[in-house]
Amino acid sequence: MPDDRPLIYARHLVKRYGSAVAVDGIDLNVGRGQAFGFLGPNGAGKSTTMRMIGCVSRPSDGELSVLGLDTATQGPAIRARLGVVPQEDTLDTEITLFENLVIYARYFGIKYKVAKERARELLDFVKLSDRADVKVEELSGGMKRRLTIARALVNEPDIIMLDEPTTGLDPQARHLVWERLFRLKQRGITIILTTHYMDEAEQLCDRLVIMDAGRIAAEGSPRELIDAHVTREVVELRFEGRHTDELSDIADKLDGIDAQVEALPDRILLYANDGDAAMSEVHGRAITPSSLLARRATLEDVFLRLTGRSLIE
Structure with a gap:
């Protein structure tokens, strides 16, 4: 062969x-x-x-x-x-x-x-x-x-x-x-x-x-x-004590930001090619998360974007 x-x-x-x-x-x-x-x-x-x-x-x-x-x-x-x-x-x-x-x-x-x-x-x-x-x-x-x-x-x-x-x-x-x-x-x-x-x-x-x-x-x-499927970096915004509806409202305030916005039950994700710039935009809109973290995108981000976050039994 x-x-x-x-x-x-x-x-x-x-x-x-x-x-x-x-x-x-x-x-x-x-x-x-x-x-x-x-x-x-x-x-x-x-x-x-x-x-x-x-x-x-x-x-x-x-x-x-x-x-x-x-x-x-x-x-x-x-x-x-x-x-x-x-x-x-x-x-x-x-x-x-x-x-x-x-x-x-x-x-x-x-x-x-x-x-x-x-x-x-x-x-x-x-x-x-x-x-x-x-x-x-x-x-x-x-x-x-x-x-x-x-x-x-x-x-x-x-x-x-x-x-x-x-x-x-x-x-x-x-x-x-x-x-x-x-x-x-x-x-x-x-x-x-x-x-x-x-x-x-x-x-x-x-x-x-x-x-x-x-x-x-x-x-x-x-x-x-x-x-191919996600940006170079992901910014995670966490808000202690906030409910899902409140996070959705905060995500709406991020409309127009230079990043893809995904609201989850416990945090908001910003998919951006420049994490530092995305964090600056968050602060510029007077949004104050309890923690703010920029990290490189991973295969897990790709997996969840393609297959969804719902649990399959």
Whole structure:
């Protein structure tokens, strides 16, 4: 397969469950060695798309190839070259870390001697060598996550797929997982992930898609998405003790300001290319918030602008 051919290629990809459409005609191109992310609210179609890429759910319509192979007819060959990190850890808690990796390697037909060598290498890679002979039940959540990533690498996959890789981890554990994933990308392994952490997407992803209602609402690098959908800076105005109606009235007083104004239940946001100038205009209109903060726009601002702020169950 030529190096410039996408490892994951989808055209008009559809997944239906009865009359419900979970994925509604999306196109994807994921290149070799990329870190590619799926963002979106619950029910947007992220996990369904990942299941089709992982060959555990067949597309209802459209074209999908992974590693140059047809997912509809060559699923076992594709799965043999994938590493999968599910959202929930599925480790065997009553045996040791070393045994978890060796046994899992044997499922891929890897010889016992090679499996043992690979287990030692992977435990070192995820900084768990000193815990090799400890039972999994004794590990912290962050350690279990790192072991799950190590397990996904025993077959030396071309693509590793991670579903919410750092959910529930403390900041130190999250950053260690990020570092390990960055090293995998440096090795040329293609990373596919879903996440609800916008800072995680900005840190890890070369490109990403934001999905909503089964469709792709936007695609690009984190920087491209920020530049295309929000301004360079965001000014946050907070008013302690003010009700939603009062904030709406204050937002009306900002009409004509050189910024996009969004009134939220607890604050007002001004999307501006020059945050300092926007703050000066606020003061010039005799508006006195209890706190005033200018910050750079983030991927979270893009996400909320495109998908809305209402909670989706």
